[in-house]
Amino acid sequence: MFRIxxxxxxxxxxxxxxxxxxxxxxxxxxxxxxxxxxxxDASLVRYSVEGMTCGSCALKIREVVEQLKxxxxxxxxxxxxxxxxxxxxxxxxxxxxxxATTAGEYKFKKV
Numbered sequence: 001m002f003r004i005x006x007x008x009x010x011x012x013x014x015x016x017x018x019x020x021x022x023x024x025x026x027x028x029x030x031x032x033x034x035x036x037x038x039x040x041d042a043s044l045v046r047y048s049v050e051g052m053t054c055g056s057c058a059l060k061i062r063e064v065v066e067q068l069k070x071x072x073x074x075x076x077x078x079x080x081x082x083x084x085x086x087x088x089x090x091x092x093x094x095x096x097x098x099x100a101t102t103a104g105e106y107k108f109k110k111v
Contacts, residue, residue, distance in 0.1 A: 003102065010064070012020070012034060014043070018076070028055070028110065029043050029047025030054070030058055030059075030078050031055070032055075032056025032059055032062075033056070034075050034076060034077045035075075036073055036075060037073075038075065038085040039073060039075050039085050042073070042085035042086055042087060043071045043083050043085070043086055043088040043111060044083065044084070044086075045083075045084050045086070045093040045096060046081060046082070046083050046084075046110070046111050047081065047082045047083075047084070047096075047097065047100070047108045047109060047110055047111060048080055048081060048108070048109045048111050049061065049076065049080050049081065049082050049100075049106055049107070049108055050080065050106065050107040050108075050109075051104070051105055051106040051107055052076075052078070052080060052106060057104070057106070058076040058078060059076070059104045060103050060104065061074075061076050061082065061100055061104075061106060062074045062076045062082075062104075064099060064100065064102055064103040065082070065084060065096060065099050065103070067099070068086075068091055068095065068096060068099045069090050069091060070086050070087040070088075070089070070091030071084060071085075071086045071091060072085045072086055072087060073085040081111075082100070082108070083099050084096050093110055097110065
C-alpha cells in the first residue's frame with residue numbers, strides 16, 4: 001500500500017491543479033446566445049436579465065426558452081437583455097418568462 005502511495009506522490013509531484021475562474025466561459029457561448037436575426041413576422045418581447053455572469057449562462061437561457069412551443073427565436077445578450085420572437089397564437093410573454101426562470105437562478109423583467 002505504501003509503495004502505491006509513494007508512486008502516486010512521485011507521479012503527481014510538480015503538478016498543479018488550476019480551478020477555472022467563474023468568468024472563464026468560452027466567448028463562443030456568448031456569441032452563440034446572441035446570434036441570429038429576429039423574424040419580422042412574429043411578436044417581439046424584451047426582458048432584462050439579472051444573474052448572468054458569462055456566455056454559458058446566456059446560452060443556457062436561450063436553449064431553455066427555445067424549447068417553448070411558439071418561440072421562433074431567442075437572443076440573449078451579455079448586456080443583460082433577452083429578446084424573444086414568438087407566435088402569439090401559441091404562447092405569450094408571461095409563458096416565456098415562466099419558461100426562462102426554469103433555466104436557473106436568473107431574474108427576468110419585461111421591459
